[in-house]
Amino acid sequence: MNAAQMQSARKMKRTQTILFLIVLLALVIWSSIGAEFSLPALFAGVGESFRFIFLDFLPPDFSSLPKLLEPAMQTIYMSVVAMVIGSIVAGLLSFLAAATTSPHPYLQVFVRAATSLFRNIPVVIWTILLVAAFGLGTIVGTMSLILISIGMLTRSFAEVLEEIDMGQVEAVRAAGGSYFQVLSQAVIPQFMPGFIGWSLYNFEINVRASTIVGMVGGGGLGFILQSNLKLFQYQKASMAVLLVLVIVLVVETITNRVRERII
């Protein structure tokens, strides 16, 4: 490459960079106008938000705590049940959905498509649909959590299965192992850490999601939170929020400990 060519290559590179920055800026401006976003409005709102949080929400009303314990337990029950059922169902489905273990490619595509439906419809929508069909309550909340758990876990599990060491599978097959023997003796040992790790993570997600689920009629803490907000009982509401935070942190700590032990 001679000097002139190098010069032009450098120039080209610079033009590309400038062009990219211009396009990026244009996109940001366009989107801000579209979203009616403006910085002054943001700052004008800050004072109002702080006033709302500090005067209306704080301090939390600790006297309402005893009444919150049962809904809090409901939240945990829902999350546990959704995790257990979700991970069992997803555990079975993932073997069909992973390229390494699926008996047939068509089955693989079908399971992937079906579970992506569970996963990609937001949990709020599932709950609203299920509430319309079954009425309010924790059972509906649990059902919608199960659906998203299956959706999320099938995909995560399938990815774990697709990353296993096929050499170990080959060895057991070469020794005369049948399909199910190979699955149980060579695949599942490699699958277990991922299975447990993702299930625990799913539990955390369920605890968080159950608040939202509760707010649209799925029972648990979210339901109480929603009623408090509607009745302008903000200090009771902030107590509920605080409790959600505590539960999430405790669950995270516990699952992290378990995960470290196992993996």
Place this chain on the structure above:
Amino acid sequence: MTLLQVEGLSKIYPDGTKALDNLNLEIRPGEFVVVIGPSGAGKSTLLRSLNRMIEPTNGKIRFKGEETMGIKGKKLREMRRHMGMIFQGYNLVTRVTVIKNVLHGRLGYMSPFKGALGLYSKSDTEAAKSMLQRVGLYEQMYKRADELSGGQQQRVGIARALSQKPDLILADEPIASLDPASSETIMHYLYTICKEEGIACLCNLHQVEIAKKYATRIIGIHKGSKVFDGSPEELTDDMIQLIYNQSHARVKETA
């Protein structure tokens, strides 16, 4: 009497690569046959075609007097259990114990149900223990397989193949990932055990000197075809040149 007879074996991969080209081969009981040849010559494909881990495109394979091309399901599993396989990467199930890995060699003999649940019989377990004793790993039997060194893992690999009570062991570059000292140990175990048990062995190797040291017969493969088949004494330097010929081709393949 021949243990294994291969006639006109060919394998063409879907991308058009001709890995095996009309290959003939014969193994008698108790022979220790070493296959040498440059990388990509088709040594691995040959071994995996024999136990049908790879489906050959064409040819005839006769093992213990029975036609094995095209057999499926239960018959295929029964054929495989008589062929132990040892791998370059050991291929132990790393997260389970050493003894369980040895017991995997029994799966081909068990009902699918019992095997899937890992319900190994007492006599199988005892046999696995004595096998580990034999390869000097009795004390390590309840360790997880990935706690062992490479050489130790390959000894477990030998014990696993042995627990199948095979008539033939297929060893695919068993020492390619090991240091010289461990390589020596592994070849020693493989050779003596095969000899004592009267098991025939077909072993892919890269190292010509080691091939000459252990082999009762050497087969040279180049570009999927057999170019040499004879005793170690017959393998002259010129012959080695021929097998690994075209030095530029060799450079290209290792690059």
